[in-house]
Amino acid sequence: MNRHAYTFCVLEQFWRHLKRRDIYADASTEWRNPQARLLEGGAWEAIRSDVLTTLGLPENPGALLAEHAQTLDAAYREAGGRLAVNTEVRVDDAGKIHLTGVKAVEEPPSLVDLGLAEARGWSAATATGVFYGLKAVLDAMAYAIAARNLLSSPAGQA
Numbered sequence: 001m002n003r004h005a006y007t008f009c010v011l012e013q014f015w016r017h018l019k020r021r022d023i024y025a026d027a028s029t030e031w032r033n034p035q036a037r038l039l040e041g042g043a044w045e046a047i048r049s050d051v052l053t054t055l056g057l058p059e060n061p062g063a064l065l066a067e068h069a070q071t072l073d074a075a076y077r078e079a080g081g082r083l084a085v086n087t088e089v090r091v092d093d094a095g096k097i098h099l100t101g102v103k104a105v106e107e108p109p110s111l112v113d114l115g116l117a118e119a120r121g122w123s124a125a126t127a128t129g130v131f132y133g134l135k136a137v138l139d140a141m142a143y144a145i146a147a148r149n150l151l152s153s154p155a156g157q158a
Contacts, residue, residue, distance in 0.1 A: 014137050028136030 017023045018031050025031040039047070049059070058064055083089050088101040 018137065023137075025136035025140045027139050031136055 014023070018025065021033075024033040024036075026033070026036070038044075052059060083091065083097075088099060090098045090100065092098060
């Protein structure tokens with residue numbers, strides 16, 4: 001087995017699972033579990049009314065959600081009605097939307113330059129984000145291994 005290829009595959013899977021939020025890196029601000037710091041039980045009940053008042057939300061969200069659902073349904077129906085009469089829009093059997101008669105807009109030189117820079121490699125922001133995301137994952141793995149070793153070692157041999 002090629003060790004470098006295996007390492008790359010493991011890191012690629014970590015990256016995929018981080019993006020899908022299947023795993024979290026607690027040390028990272030971007031990749032940690034967004035629900036981990038939510039209040040629960042008595043702590044939430046103690047401040048719930050203050051939070052709802054501050055956000056302007058009702059105690060019972062049923063009416064608010066029904067109103068939003070009705071607004072969303074009306075918007076979908078209006079858009080669907082426009083699609084039915086628009087000759088430049090066609091929906092195929094697979095549900096894909098096809099536009100005809102729409103002319104392509106020329107890309108500005110700055111966008112072309114940016115595309116060339118991206119084609120040559122990752123941007124600095126992307127590379128930095130990937131580095132810190134992977135560093136957080138590797139740090140989390142190191143902590144997990146250290147904790148496992150600590151818990152599995154005989155008493156007094158930490």
